[in-house]
Amino acid sequence: MFNYLSPRRFEKMFDDFFSPSFVTTNTNMNMKTDIIEKENEYILEMELAGYNKDDVKLSLDDGYLKVEAHKTVERDDSTDKVVHRERFYGSQSRSFYVGNVDQEAIQAKFNDGILVINVPKKQLKLEDKTKYISIE
Numbered sequence: 001m002f003n004y005l006s007p008r009r010f011e012k013m014f015d016d017f018f019s020p021s022f023v024t025t026n027t028n029m030n031m032k033t034d035i036i037e038k039e040n041e042y043i044l045e046m047e048l049a050g051y052n053k054d055d056v057k058l059s060l061d062d063g064y065l066k067v068e069a070h071k072t073v074e075r076d077d078s079t080d081k082v083v084h085r086e087r088f089y090g091s092q093s094r095s096f097y098v099g100n101v102d103q104e105a106i107q108a109k110f111n112d113g114i115l116v117i118n119v120p121k122k123q124l125k126l127e128d129k130t131k132y133i134s135i136e
Contacts, residue, residue, distance in 0.1 A: 031067065031094050042119045044096065049113040050087070056115060060103045065119065068093040 036043040048056060048069055057068045070091045098106075099122045107118040 030088050031069065031092060033094065033096075035096075040121055042098070042121065044115075044117040044119065046094075046115040046117070047113065048110075048115050051113065053110040056110060058106075058108055058117070060098070060101075060106065063097055063099050063101075064095045065098045065106070065117070066093060066095045067115065067117075 030047070030049075032047045034045045036045070044065075046067060051069050051071060055069055055071055057070075059066045059068070068091065071089050073089045098119050101120055101122055105120045109116045
C-alpha cells in the first residue's frame with residue numbers, strides 16, 4: 001500500500017534534514033585548516049577560496065589567534081532571481097589557541113586563496129637545573 005516511507009527512506013530523510021548542506025548556517029565549514037608542527041613554530045594553512053587579502057583580518061587576543069573573513073554578494077539580487085545558491089557570502093571566523101606569543105613574531109601571507117600563518121612556539125625560559133639547598 002503506502003510503503004513510500006520505509007524505515008530506510010525515513011532514516012535517510014532524517015539524516016538529510018540535519019546534514020550541513022541542508023542547514024546553512026554561518027559556520028567555518030569553508031575555512032578548512034591544516035596545522036603543521038615544526039621545531040620552532042606552527043604553520044597554519046587555511047583555505048579561503050574566493051576571498052581577497054583585504055577580506056581577511058587577523059587578531060590576537062588573550063592567547064587566541066582569530067581569523068575573520070567577510071565576503072559580500074557581487075550581484076544585484078533585486079533584478080535577478082537566484083534559484084539556487086551554494087556559494088557563501090557573509091562573515092565567518094575561526095579561533096586557535098596559540099598561547100602567550102609575541103604578536104610581532106606572527107607572520108601571515110595570502111596567496112591564491114591560501115592563508116599561511118607562521119606562529120612561533122612559546123619559548124620557555126630554561127632554568128638552571130642545579131638546585132642548591134641552604135645549610136642551617
